[in-house]
Amino acid sequence: MKKHNFYAGPSILPDVVIEETAKALHNFAGTGISLASISHRSKEFDKVMIDAQDLFKELLNVPEGYSVLFLGGGASLQFAMVPFNLMNKKAVYTNTGTWASNAIKEAKLFGEVVEIKAKDYFSLPKGFDVPSDADYFHFTSNNTIFGTQYKQDFDLNMPVVADMSSDIFSRRIDVSKYDIIYGGAQKNLAPSGVAFVLIKNDILGKVDRKIPTMLNYQTHINKGSMFNTPPVVPIFAAYQTMLWIKANGGVAGMEKIVAEKAELLYNEIDRNSLFVGTVAKEDRSSMNICFVMKEEYKEFEAEFASYASERGMLGIKGHRSVGGFRASTYNALPLESVKALVSCMQDFENLKK
Amino acid sequence: MKKHNFYAGPSILPDVVIEETAKALHNFAGTGISLASISHRSKEFDKVMIDAQDLFKELLNVPEGYSVLFLGGGASLQFAMVPFNLMNKKAVYTNTGTWASNAIKEAKLFGEVVEIKAKDYFSLPKGFDVPSDADYFHFTSNNTIFGTQYKQDFDLNMPVVADMSSDIFSRRIDVSKYDIIYGGAQKNLAPSGVAFVLIKNDILGKVDRKIPTMLNYQTHINKGSMFNTPPVVPIFAAYQTMLWIKANGGVAGMEKIVAEKAELLYNEIDRNSLFVGTVAKEDRSSMNICFVMKEEYKEFEAEFASYASERGMLGIKGHRSVGGFRASTYNALPLESVKALVSCMQDFENLKK
Secondary structure, three states: OOOOOOOOOOOOHHHHHHHHHHHHHHOOOOOOOOHHHHOOOOHHHHHHHHHHHHHHHOOHHHHHOOOEEEHHHHHHHHHHHHHHHHHOOOOEEEEEOHHHHHHHHOOOOOEEEEEEEEOOOOOOOOOOOOOOOOEEEEEEEEOOOEEOOOOOOOOOOOOOEEOOOOOOOOOOOOOOOOOOOEEEEEOOOOOOOOEEEEHHHHOOOOOOOOOHHHOOOOHHHHHOOOOOOOOOHHHHHHHHHHHHHHHOHHHHHHHHHHHHHHHHHHHHHHHHOOOEEEOOHEOOOOEEEEEEEEHHHHHHHHHHHHHHHOOOOOOOOOOOOOOOOOEEOOOOOOOHHHHHHHHHHHHHHHHHO | OOOOEEEOOOOOOOOOHHHHHHHHHHOOOOOOHHHOOOOOHHHHHHHHHHHHHHHHHHOOOOOOOOOEEEEEEHHHHHHHHHHHHHOOOOOEOOOHHHHHHHHHHHHHOOOOOOOOOOOOOOOOOOOOOOOOOOOEEEOOOOOOOOEEEEOOOOOOOOOOEOOOOOOOOOOOHHHOOOOEEEEEEEEEOOOOOOOOEEEEEEEEEEOOOOOOOHHEEEEEEOOOOOOOOHHHHHHHHHHHHHHHHHOOOOOHHHHHHHHHHHHHHHHHHHHOOEEEEEOOOHHEOOOOEEEEOHHHHHHEEEEEHHHHOOEEOOOOHHHHHOOEEEEOOOOOHHHHHHHHHHHHHHHHHHHHO
């Protein structure tokens, strides 16, 4: 049976990325040895690192003055690294979900955090004022668990930091409006084990505290992201994914198909008499699509979960803090998988009518 | 031509580990989806994590009361995490090489470091006194760059922390004498991107400072090393390597073959009229074997490098801080590769006679 991979992360990657990574495990770049067993200082891997950094910049149309880093520790380590490197006294954070809230927890170890929050996590705070004396503004562009997404850039007179773990490369952004964009790569880019950091070179050096070497962005900028042994296999796979994005219309191409998939599924959620979306319509994510059974059909929830699972739908159980269902529709998820889920919802509705 | 992989890290892994990892990239544990694309919360990966932790303990004969963690960021991040979690005022570090010295640099951010050092990095300090009021004692068991190795455990009345990046699972140790054993996995265990940490559960909670969540060992102990998304592919590969170790006589089996390989190569270094070892004989590493051309034959160094390279020897150039040659003879390096290098040295000697 064909499996449809709706996991929220680690999540689906393009078939060609899996193929190329498996091939490189056997024989990397014609060296005769495995990608897993080659020195990161070899000229062959050095080329992968540089090409990956360059392509990252190319795909996002990055202006001069930024560096691309591929680091271990995931986005969760970035939650601490950002304030370690940038916070003197005060920072502004939108609190839009579980991950934003985790980022805030770390920032509070370093100074005052002004939190901006909507009434709940099913809609996004908008039109708020940002205190002008803050060191930086931090937001999570896409909230993987609750399924909300900011689809426009913030334009502020202070450093802007964004966690784009779950929507990087899914929509065009104006990088010049950002000072740091970071994220765990395991949703839209690579197997788990690497975080990407796009950082404006001139924003560092403004705090007094002593920063451990590995947590200091300057360390990694100075060494071209090779201060210590980087996660070689995940970085190779990330590069393959970026090549796939480029070959498929770049970020604009992704944006188009991502919108098509999201529209298809949201339309079904809105049409189907059994289901209802959980998020304010204007804030709906194109990456993580959350829905539940309508109140009067709650009893069918477990049954639908089994029904969908028997038809090859993987990972559509909603996060425990939201319940219901969540379909993650990352770049690499084929349109046919969304169509299969839509059919599954329609068939289940017919079954219950 | 057969390649002989003497890289110092990332380095050679058993063929079966590469095979199993590549297979899992296509279809992991019969799920029909890739190891790179499956949720770390899936029951299939959860089993890998638990089995890997259990096997780690089994192979090292770990007593009750320890946890095994698989974390991102490499050993370099552990250099900061150790003092972050353990240092109140003072710690004792052996300074036995580049990595030990990097660890010391981080510890100094948190308190006083008493450094114990031999006259140079080509021999190890031994028979020294450790101030009894220190919070812990830290040493690097094997020095990858200079090729020295402590082959016995320290028995001290204070917490003992060891960086075993480059000799874990190569010799039997008495874990009860250690409080933390950590290392980057990319030398003897897995592709790069994961660090292992074996930690005694009751040594934490003795410092007052605020520790960022990701840098707090307690976070990872509490969550069974799944606080955030772990590096799934490297952990899977590490587990496969441990299965291979178990199938090949366990750590005692590794110790035997490691000793055999080291003896073979050191004997040739000592016999061959062109070469000389760089390290005090009693401190020679079984993992990283360093040698240079004798003073009178220095002119042949570049020629031997090419000669060896043409015969399939990879990664035998010495680290830039030592020069000459370094052959890393990790667990997975076949005996035949050492024999091939020895032949190469003998043939080169004959050529020059």
